[in-house]
Amino acid sequence: MAQSLFMSLKQRHPETVIDVLAPVWSQPLLARMPQVRRAITLAPGHGQLGLLTRFRLGRSLRHEYYDRAIVLPRSFKSALIPFFAGVKIRSGYRGEMRYGLLNDIRSLDQQVLRQTVQRYVALGQARKAKLPPVIPLPALRINADNQLRICRKLELSHERPVVGLVPGAEYGPAKCWPVKNFAKLAASLNDKGIDVWVFGSEKDRAAGDKIVEIAPQARNLCGQTRLEDVVDLMALTQAVASNDSGLMHLACASGTEVTGIYGSSDPDYTPPLSEKAKVIYLGLACSPCFKRICPLGHTDCLTKLSAEHVEAILLDRDEFIPN
Secondary structure (H helix, E strand, O other): OHHHHHHHHHHHOOOOOEEEEEOHHHHHHHOOOOOEEEEEEOOOOOOOOOHHHHHHHHHHOHHHOOOEEEOOOOOOHHHHHHHHOOOOEEEEEOOOOOEOOEOEEEOOOOOOOOOHHHHHHHHOOOOOOOOOOOOOOOOOOOOHHHHHHHHHHHOOOOOOOEEEEEOOOOOOHHHOOOHHHHHHHHHHHHHOOOEEEEOOOHHHHHHHHHHHHHOOOOEEOOOOOOHHHHHHHHOOOOEEEEEOOHHHHHHHHHOOEEEEEOOOOOOOOOOOOOOOEEEEOOOOOOOOOOOOOOOOOOOHHHHOOOHHHHHHHHOOOHHHOOO
16 A cells, blocks of 8 residues: 555656655565565564664665655554654654654544555645645556566466466454355356466465365465565456455456455445556444454354355456456
């Protein structure tokens, strides 16, 4: 979602040079963003202050003479490095007593800026700019050579139509459509002559294995790919069906068709950023609760979504109309 901010900055000021301070895992994705000159690694892990490390990194960046830093997280520690680097203008939303660290503190009106991506893009605009801002849709570069390499390595063919499935969500089970439903969907797609690739991290391998048990023609790629590989493989699919997750947003940025399945989260808050995306959301009285685990114990917002319902929406696209 931060790429929308980078795109907005470049659209208004094409000469802008953008460096991004981010965790090491995000560097391969930043390398696929043409708006970004370079990624700077942030060594301290999630939840770690790492004051001395942040001080040393900030001081090492002083020679860059940055005009502006846009601090997206609302934490105290996220504002330290721009301060230590002596950046002239340091913009961010009010939060965690950052006065002094930031010198361009913005108030966040959550009724006007309902979406996370709107909040990011708005930080890059002038204080009196009209809100909510126009959102450029993320688009990552696709590497054809890497596509060929990873297909050869994993023995993947895309001669037939391919649908990607994303059964995981890092946030928690209240975001996850039941694996048995993903499996039923995969089996039905295979029966229609459509190949299925299951995407996810090593944590999702067990879910992928359960899908393959029911749909043996499907390929479980969980834990076998890097993030940049997932982007390139998703670009080869005709569509991706995904829980509301980071990989759903990657699918959007890869250019494929996306069907986003929402449970405890709100599609108005973190929508799939693509003109090719569709959303499935029951909008029950208890939704969205934003909980990791269903507080009512039933997760009806997801369990009441049938595989047939998702398949009907997923296949309602020109790519799947027989010649």
